[in-house]
Amino acid sequence: MKIFNPLADQPDNPLTRAIKEGYTPLAFAGLFSLVSNLLYLALPIYTFQIYGRVMTSYSVPTLLVITFGVLLAFVISSVIDDYRARVMVNFGVVMDQRVSGRVFSALFDTVIRGNPAARSQALRDLDGFRQMLTGPAFGTFFDLPWMPVFMLVLFIIDPIIGVVTIVGAGLLFGIALLQDRATRPALREANEAALRSYAFTDAALRNGEVVRAMGMIEPLGARWASFRAITMERSAAASERASVLSNISKFTRQAIQVLIIAIGAYLVVMGKIHSGLLFANMILAARALQPIDRLVGSWDALTNGYRSYERLNALFGDYKPSKPLTTLPKPLGQLSVEGVNFAPVGATRFVLQGISLKIEPGEMLGVIGPSGAGKSSLARLMVGIWQANSGHVRLDGADVYTWDRTDFGRHVGYLPQDTELFSGSIRDNIARFRSDVDDEQVVRAAQVAGVHQLILRLPNGYDTELGETGHVLSAGQRQRVG
Ligand SMILES: Nc1ncnc2c1ncn2[C@@H]1O[C@H](COP(=O)(O)OP(=O)(O)OP(=O)(O)O)[C@@H](O)[C@H]1O
Numbered sequence: 001m002k003i004f005n006p007l008a009d010q011p012d013n014p015l016t017r018a019i020k021e022g023y024t025p026l027a028f029a030g031l032f033s034l035v036s037n038l039l040y041l042a043l044p045i046y047t048f049q050i051y052g053r054v055m056t057s058y059s060v061p062t063l064l065v066i067t068f069g070v071l072l073a074f075v076i077s078s079v080i081d082d083y084r085a086r087v088m089v090n091f092g093v094v095m096d097q098r099v100s101g102r103v104f105s106a107l108f109d110t111v112i113r114g115n116p117a118a119r120s121q122a123l124r125d126l127d128g129f130r131q132m133l134t135g136p137a138f139g140t141f142f143d144l145p146w147m148p149v150f151m152l153v154l155f156i157i158d159p160i161i162g163v164v165t166i167v168g169a170g171l172l173f174g175i176a177l178l179q180d181r182a183t184r185p186a187l188r189e190a191n192e193a194a195l196r197s198y199a200f201t202d203a204a205l206r207n208g209e210v211v212r213a214m215g216m217i218e219p220l221g222a223r224w225a226s227f228r229a230i231t232m233e234r235s236a237a238a239s240e241r242a243s244v245l246s247n248i249s250k251f252t253r254q255a256i257q258v259l260i261i262a263i264g265a266y267l268v269v270m271g272k273i274h275s276g277l278l279f280a281n282m283i284l285a286a287r288a289l290q291p292i293d294r295l296v297g298s299w300d301a302l303t304n305g306y307r308s309y310e311r312l313n314a315l316f317g318d319y320k321p322s323k324p325l326t327t328l329p330k331p332l333g334q335l336s337v338e339g340v341n342f343a344p345v346g347a348t349r350f351v352l353q354g355i356s357l358k359i360e361p362g363e364m365l366g367v368i369g370p371s372g373a374g375k376s377s378l379a380r381l382m383v384g385i386w387q388a389n390s391g392h393v394r395l396d397g398a399d400v401y402t403w404d405r406t407d408f409g410r411h412v413g414y415l416p417q418d419t420e421l422f423s424g425s426i427r428d429n430i431a432r433f434r435s436d437v438d439d440e441q442v443v444r445a446a447q448v449a450g451v452h453q454l455i456l457r458l459p460n461g462y463d464t465e466l467g468e469t470g471h472v473l474s475a476g477q478r479q480r481v482g
């Protein structure tokens with residue numbers, strides 16, 4: 001079992017750096033927890049005073065004073081808890097601001113370099129991790145260190161009561177671990193099957209026309225149902241096991257509470273402790289065991305958050321942020337491919353081998369070859385999407401792969417085989433979503449590409465919105481705008 005430990009040796013990346021900057025707010029949150037937990041001791045002291053003083057002296061003024069005192073302690077404790085929550089939420093926001101931009105870049109980098117599985121998961125991971133840090137689950141860690149304090153107080157009242165609480169805490173913790181062991185594999189399998197069924201549905205929906213035209217709905221439905229069945233069966237198995245263990249855990253907790261009262265009563269009968277301590281014991285024992293309950297309750301949230309953290313770390317591990325590079329002069333357009341060998345990620349053989357060619361400014365090159373020959377791969381190498389395994393592609397002598405991307409994009413156009421436009425207006429798409437492009441430039445570009453008339457005939461001309469809810473261009477229109 002791994003517990004999230006921000007202090008452990010971590011690789012240096014934007015995420016771990018942002019967490020390290022959070023040590024000060026974390027320390028403050030810890031300090032608040034100290035005060036809040038100490039104030040909680042007011043309750044057992046209060047009950048003890050009631051039994052020890054008020055009940056014997058029949059003094060109403062005393063009752064009023066100590067009641068007021070304990071209420072005040074609880075008000076302060078609530079305010080402090082509220083501050084603790086705010087400190088954590090603030091930390092989450094700051095961390096998000098520091099990291100989210102990097103996650104966005106790293107995500108693109110990883111997907112392009114051949115891990116399409118990463119997809120938008122990374123952005124959800126960042127949300128998941130932040131919510132874990134700022135949510136109630138993480139607050140458990142601030143209360144855990146105070147368990148021994150409450151146990152110590154119980155020990156001081158009487159060693160036997162202390163021992164019973166400690167043994168009980170150990171038992172509850174053991175059951176929680178057992179529960180995690182028993183359910184985790186089944187839950188993971190259920191989760192994986194669910195993810196596969198979602199991915200399968202996504203792909204089927206994307207090809208909805210094909211499905212309808214060729215009547216494929218039934219076989220696809222059957223395949224989908226088979227994923228579903230695994231999810232159902234595995235999560236039912238996990239729930240059954242969890243239910244048995246959580247009932248055992250509930251019984252253990254109740255048994256501890258009864259034992260504490262029984263031992264307390266016995267000690268009172270034997271004249272070893274004051275009867276007023278009976279309730280104080282109960283309250284202290286309940287409080288000492290509470291963090292375990294909360295830890296078990298928030299286990300899922302914590303492990304999910306930790307997994308998000310691991311995935312983000314892995315994402316940053318593969319990501320080399322581009323260094324700010326010297327801006328090169330506008331290229332004239334001399335392109336040279338020098339002894340390029342290339343194999344896509346995961347491939348066992350080269351798709352391109354020993355490719356060398358030179359194109360002078362003004363020249364055009366058409367590449368012809370059978371499907372899968374590597375034409376698109378060559379195009380990707382030429383615009384620096386992928387890096388050759390050996391050899392270089394140079395534009396005006398400079399390697400295109402290491403060229404600053406923003407700067408490179410100013411000089412180069414690239415239209416992939418499958419043209420997709422971005423969600424936004426036609427104008428935005430032509431301007432590549434840059435804000436420093438004026439209307440005149442957009443129209444001129446459209447005129448050069450011969451689509452000005454086509455765009456004018458669209459419902460809102462250049463301002464026609466594309467995307468999920470927008471206007472649908474035909475494949476040919478899309479290519480021409482692209
Ligand atoms: N993203 C990718 N990841 C892994 N392998 C890829 C990827 N894209 C292409 N390949 C592999 O590289 C080889 C060349 O593909 P490429 O797309 O360059 O062919 P092509 O010549 O453009 O074919 P077509 O005429 O069908 O477009 C193929 O064997 C393909 O399996």
Ligand SMILES: [Mg+2]
Binds near residue numbers: 375376377417
């Ligand atoms: Mg191709």
